[in-house]
Amino acid sequence: MSGPMNDDTTPAPHVSLSTIAREWTRLGCIGFGGPPTHISLLRRLCVEQRQWMDEREFEDGVAATNLLPGPASTQLAIFCAWRLRGAMGAIIGGVCFIVPGLILILALSVLVLDRHAPAWVLGTAAGAGAAVPAVALKAAWTLVPASRRAAAKRRVARIRWMTYVVVGALAAATAGSYLVLALVACGLIEIVAQRRENIKPSGTTRVTFPWALGHVGGFGGIGAIGWVALKVGALSYGGGFVIVPLMQHDVVSTYHWMSGTQFLSAVALGQLTPGPVVQTVAAVGYVAGGIGGGLLAALVVFSPSFLFVLAGAPHFDGIRQNQSVRSFFRGAGPAVIGAIAGSAIPLGRSFSHLWQIPILAGALVLLFVFRRSVVACLLLAGFVGLLLALSGVHV
Numbered sequence: 001m002s003g004p005m006n007d008d009t010t011p012a013p014h015v016s017l018s019t020i021a022r023e024w025t026r027l028g029c030i031g032f033g034g035p036p037t038h039i040s041l042l043r044r045l046c047v048e049q050r051q052w053m054d055e056r057e058f059e060d061g062v063a064a065t066n067l068l069p070g071p072a073s074t075q076l077a078i079f080c081a082w083r084l085r086g087a088m089g090a091i092i093g094g095v096c097f098i099v100p101g102l103i104l105i106l107a108l109s110v111l112v113l114d115r116h117a118p119a120w121v122l123g124t125a126a127g128a129g130a131a132v133p134a135v136a137l138k139a140a141w142t143l144v145p146a147s148r149r150a151a152a153k154r155r156v157a158r159i160r161w162m163t164y165v166v167v168g169a170l171a172a173a174t175a176g177s178y179l180v181l182a183l184v185a186c187g188l189i190e191i192v193a194q195r196r197e198n199i200k201p202s203g204t205t206r207v208t209f210p211w212a213l214g215h216v217g218g219f220g221g222i223g224a225i226g227w228v229a230l231k232v233g234a235l236s237y238g239g240g241f242v243i244v245p246l247m248q249h250d251v252v253s254t255y256h257w258m259s260g261t262q263f264l265s266a267v268a269l270g271q272l273t274p275g276p277v278v279q280t281v282a283a284v285g286y287v288a289g290g291i292g293g294g295l296l297a298a299l300v301v302f303s304p305s306f307l308f309v310l311a312g313a314p315h316f317d318g319i320r321q322n323q324s325v326r327s328f329f330r331g332a333g334p335a336v337i338g339a340i341a342g343s344a345i346p347l348g349r350s351f352s353h354l355w356q357i358p359i360l361a362g363a364l365v366l367l368f369v370f371r372r373s374v375v376a377c378l379l380l381a382g383f384v385g386l387l388l389a390l391s392g393v394h395v
Helices: 017-030 035-049 055-066 072-112 119-130 132-150 155-174 176-196 221-235 240-254 260-272 277-321 323-342 344-349 356-369 374-390
Strands: none
Touching (some): 017 035, 072 119, 132 356, 155 323, 176 323, 221 240, 240 277, 260 344
């Protein structure tokens, strides 16, 4: 792909910027349910209904954006808009996809995350927050099948895959903001392992990742909000939920912007609102610096996604086929799964009420036994918290 056209050099269909703005805003308004929903909506619009892209090109875009750091479904939305109208289309499409959820999560943050919110609001937030560790486990579980299929069938490769999962889980549970170093280390180990197994790297793309973003910066205020958002936007490999272990230590322990209970509520808001889960960062930014802090956090967290797509889209074929990049994610990917699952431990330790434990148990049953949606589970958990608050239980 070299510019917004097909491999056979046929120009992309002409689509007006106003059409992109309208359709991507619509997707941003109805995109509840996380990346699987976003990918399905984009496929339906771009491939099935409008036939702006063929199925193979769309799937190539999905594969390539999954190899980039950052929220993959947001990057796919930016890429599809880039495919239709180049850089301007990408910017307009990406912004229109992000803004509806951003407005909603900031509005809900004003209501839910105020330290002097009424009891019924606090109860609802605590109830929804109690289900968040279960959502983390479910998010990790849904990533397992594809990741295991990507691993080689050889026994030693399966052992490495399981080792990476365990390392990621332990790092998320114990290492705080140093988690990213564990993810990068697993990716680099897999590159070395595959080279030793005589799988020769193809292409010339080098795997370079921002090591310095792991734990740097001793500043506060606006600078700290931007720093945390930048780390999340540049380092959230493997799906939006990996932002949870990346953020929790900084938000709760380092900068003390939120209590553990508030952080659980912020994560729940990110799951309940449409658009990318990474919007959670805007809720954190609001608590740390008001509406301005929330807008700054959103601007910073999504900037890497726009840069990655605008700079990388013409080279997606090379990125996707490069053996070193693929090897890196065969190591980092399982570590991300482990990190998402491991984040359930510090999230559970953030509970401030005993009554949140049975809500968590019920959420596990709903998600894993009855296979209910994450949004339905969080809404039900919030409703239970509301009833408890109205009945006089301490919240």
